Amino acid sequence: MTGVVRLLLADDEHLIRGALAALLSLEDDLVVVAEAASGPEALAMARAHQPDVAVLDLQMPGADGVKVATSLRAELPGCQVLIVTSHGRPGHLKRALAAGVRGFVPKTVSAQRLAEIIRTVHAGNRYVDPELAADAIAAGDSPLTVREAEVLELAADGAPVAEIAERAALSQGTVRNYLSSAVSKLGAENRHSAVRLARERGWV
Amino acid sequence: MTGVVRLLLADDEHLIRGALAALLSLEDDLVVVAEAASGPEALAMARAHQPDVAVLDLQMPGADGVKVATSLRAELPGCQVLIVTSHGRPGHLKRALAAGVRGFVPKTVSAQRLAEIIRTVHAGNRYVDPELAADAIAAGDSPLTVREAEVLELAADGAPVAEIAERAALSQGTVRNYLSSAVSKLGAENRHSAVRLARERGWV
DNA sequence: CACTCGGCATGACAAATGTCAGAGGCGGAG
DNA sequence: CTCCGCCTCTGACATTTGTCATGCCGAGTG
Numbered sequence: 381m382t383g384v385v386r387l388l389l390a391d392d393e394h395l396i397r398g399a400l401a402a403l404l405s406l407e408d409d410l411v412v413v414a415e416a417a418s419g420p421e422a423l424a425m426a427r428a429h430q431p432d433v434a435v436l437d438l439q440m441p442g443a444d445g446v447k448v449a450t451s452l453r454a455e456l457p458g459c460q461v462l463i464v465t466s467h468g469r470p471g472h473l474k475r476a477l478a479a480g481v482r483g484f485v486p487k488t489v490s491a492q493r494l495a496e497i498i499r500t501v502h503a504g505n506r507y508v509d510p511e512l513a514a515d516a517i518a519a520g521d522s523p524l525t526v527r528e529a530e531v532l533e534l535a536a537d538g539a540p541v542a543e544i545a546e547r548a549a550l551s552q553g554t555v556r557n558y559l560s561s562a563v564s565k566l567g568a569e570n571r572h573s574a575v576r577l578a579r580e581r582g583w584v
Numbered sequence: 585m586t587g588v589v590r591l592l593l594a595d596d597e598h599l600i601r602g603a604l605a606a607l608l609s610l611e612d613d614l615v616v617v618a619e620a621a622s623g624p625e626a627l628a629m630a631r632a633h634q635p636d637v638a639v640l641d642l643q644m645p646g647a648d649g650v651k652v653a654t655s656l657r658a659e660l661p662g663c664q665v666l667i668v669t670s671h672g673r674p675g676h677l678k679r680a681l682a683a684g685v686r687g688f689v690p691k692t693v694s695a696q697r698l699a700e701i702i703r704t705v706h707a708g709n710r711y712v713d714p715e716l717a718a719d720a721i722a723a724g725d726s727p728l729t730v731r732e733a734e735v736l737e738l739a740a741d742g743a744p745v746a747e748i749a750e751r752a753a754l755s756q757g758t759v760r761n762y763l764s765s766a767v768s769k770l771g772a773e774n775r776h777s778a779v780r781l782a783r784e785r786g787w788v
Numbered sequence: 789c790a791c792t793c794g795g796c797a798t799g800a801c802a803a804a805t806g807t808c809a810g811a812g813g814c815g816g817a818g
Numbered sequence: 819c820t821c822c823g824c825c826t827c828t829g830a831c832a833t834t835t836g837t838c839a840t841g842c843c844g845a846g847t848g
Contacts, residue, residue, distance in 0.1 A: 393670060393691035395698060399603030466597060466670065487597035488621075494599060525825060538773050541805070552804095554827050560806055569742045571805085572776045729795060745835065756835095758797050764836055775835085790848090797842080805834065810827105817822080 385502045388414045388431035390422035390448070391464075392440045396487075400435075403491040410495060419443025423451055431459055433502050438465035438472055446472070446479050453480040460501045464494070468512040470519040471582020483507040522583040523565045531558040533584045536575050589706045592618045592635035594626035594652070595668075596644045600691075604639075607695040614699060623647025627655055635663055637706050639698075642669035642676055650676070650683045657684040664705045668698070672716040674723040675786015687711040726787035727769045735762040737788045740779050 387404065389412055391397040401412045414429040416422035419442035426434060434452060436445040443451075449461040462483035463476050476484050483501040485494065486509055500507045522529065534544045541559070545552045559571050568574035578584045591608065593616055595601040605616045618633040620626035623646035630638060638656060640649040647655075653665040666687035667680050680688050687705040689698065690713055704711045726733065738748045745763070749756045763775050772778035782788040 394694050395668070395691045396600050396603065398695050399600065399607045403603045403606055464599070487599045490598050491602050527826065538777055550826095551828060553829055556804095556806060557808095557827075560808095563806085573742050731796065754796095755798060757799055760834095760836060761797075761838095764838095767836085792847080793845090795843090795845105798840085799838105800840105801836105801838080803834105803836070805832105807832075808830085810829100812828105813826080814824090815822105816824105818820090 383409075385410050385498060386413045386429070386432045387411065387498070388416070388422065388426050388429065388434040388459075390416040390419075390425075390434065390440060390445075391437040392417050393437075400491070404495060404498075407495045410498060417441075419445075419448045422448050423455075426452055426456055426459060430456065433460045433462055433498055435462050435464060435498065438463055438467070438476075446475050446481070449476065449481045450479045460504070462498060462501050462507075468509070468515065469580050469582070470512075470516040471580060473508065473512055473516045474582045477508075484512060485509045486512060519581040522578075522581075524562055524578070524583055528558045528562045528565070529578075529584055531555055532562045532571075532575060532578055535559060535571050536579075536584065538572070587613075589614050589702060590617045590633070590636045591615065591702070592620070592626065592630050592633065592638040592663075594620040594623075594629075594638065594644060594649075595641040596621050597641075604695070608699060608702070611699045614702060621645075623649075623652045626652050627659075630656055630660055630663060634660065637702055638663055638665050639702065640665060640667050642667055642671070642680075650679050650685070653680065653685045654683045664708070666702060666705050666711075672713070672719065673784055673786065674716075674720040675783065677712065677716055677720045678786045681712075688716060689713045690716060720786075723785045726782075726785070728766055728782070728787055732762045732766040732769070733782075733788055735759055736766045736775075736779060736782055739763060739775050740783075740788065742776070 387410060389397055389401055394417065397415055401415060404410050405412055413431055414425040416425045419440045422436060436448055438445040445463045452459055452461055460482045463481050464485055464487055465472065466487050468486045473484050483497055483506065485497060497507050531544060531548060534547055541552050541555050545555045548555065563571055563574045566574045566577045568577055591614060593601055593605055598621065601619055605619060608614050609616055617635055618629040620629045623644050626640060640652055642649040649667045656663055656665055664686045667685050668689055668691055669676065670691050672690045677688050687701055687710065689701060701711050735748060735752060738751055745756050745759050749759045752759065767775055767778045770778045770781045772781055
């Protein structure tokens with residue numbers, strides 16, 4: 381019907397990439413035309429080989445899966461992007477969908493299942509792992525106000541309040557206030573874990 | 585000669601485990617006799633199938649690779665353990681070697697290379713990825729004193745000083761002192777990043 | 789033995805952080 | 819229009835955290 385699906389595989393873990401290529405090649409209608417071990421390399425390979433579907437790992441050296449996906453959408457509109465990941469953090473899923481990614485699955489799926497999902501994506505449909513989707517929905521929308529998120533982001537690298545205040549053009553008291561409010565909304569113990577939590581949920 | 589090597593494969597990522605099993609089975613002298621997706625399951629499988637070599641992922645639900653390795657050494661002395669990991673943090677390597685692990689490699693190696701390493705380990709030799717080994721040596725020994733490390737560990741989950749003091753049976757001033765000393769030795773900005781750094785280097 | 793050095797421990801003090809009550813503005817409900 | 823609720827912002831106050839000077843003790847050294 382749709383003929384053969386040409387695949388680009390990108391993952392920095394050689395072991396997995398090779399194994400994956402071998403397994404997917406067992407499927408008659410799938411063929412791996414290119415492999416890459418980093419974000420930039422994936423882009424270059426995509427330009428050279430014009431795959432139908434790009435299977436990208438979320439975490440890669442250079443540029444992560446979502447960044448590659450964004451570039452790919454612009455350069456090769458006909459190429460659908462499927463993201464595969466070990467760590468299914470809600471924030472990543474949200475970012476990925478916003479970047480035009482068509483599929484998002486954890487590495488816990490079987491190869492057979494992955495092959496099916498590749499076909500689904502190639503047909504123009506979307507696929508998001510139900511469990512990851514549930515997590516993302518459960519995480520919901522950010523309870524943080526604009527300023528709270530802004531201040532929390534400035535606090536991300538452990539900067540002292542004085543520096544945050546200067547960079548945000550606010551008084552130190554105000555900064556403490558926003559930080560405190562964010563910490564309580566997130567149910568965190570201190571600003572550091574608040575930053576971590578917000579990161580995980582994709583709210584900063 | 586050595587005959588066939590019977591393997592146990594443990595990795596929570598179904599995709600990778602399956603792919604790996606398929607690739608390693610292509611080697612004439614390797615046979616995968618059991619697979620597991622979690623630490624406890626790996627132990628159970630090992631008891632049931634008595635493999636020659638256990639290939640364990642470092643991060644798994646239940647019990648991590650090193651814990652499984654420790655139990656395995658006790659229960660099945662004839663079974664050599666090889667650890668495979670995505671994130672090669674020096675501390676992990678150190679812990680693993682202390683637990684009697686015979687091999688430690690990142691997932692960036694190729695399947696062919698992995699097969700060779702499995703044979704090396706099965707023959708009773710050790711194998712540690714040169715790059716990871718270099719990192720571990722560069723990280724060196726902990727500059728922290730016993731108490732510093734102890735207090736830093738108690739501070740790991742963001743507990744306030746008062747709680748740490750109580751749990752360590754020290755005055756709050758002393759706890760602050762150790763924390764401060766650890767922070768400066770590690771070149772960190774605050775206790776939280778100190779904890780992170782010490783974790784990365786395997787000093788806590 | 790006398791001396792020095794480093795780890796362990798403490799409290800006093802200074803600095804950073806967290807918490808609170810409240811003022812001003814802006815938009816929607818009544 | 820008026821009121822209410824929310825966001826924004828502030829300074830004062832309380833708590834927590836970080837730094838310092840100091841004392842004690844045991845191990846190693848001349």
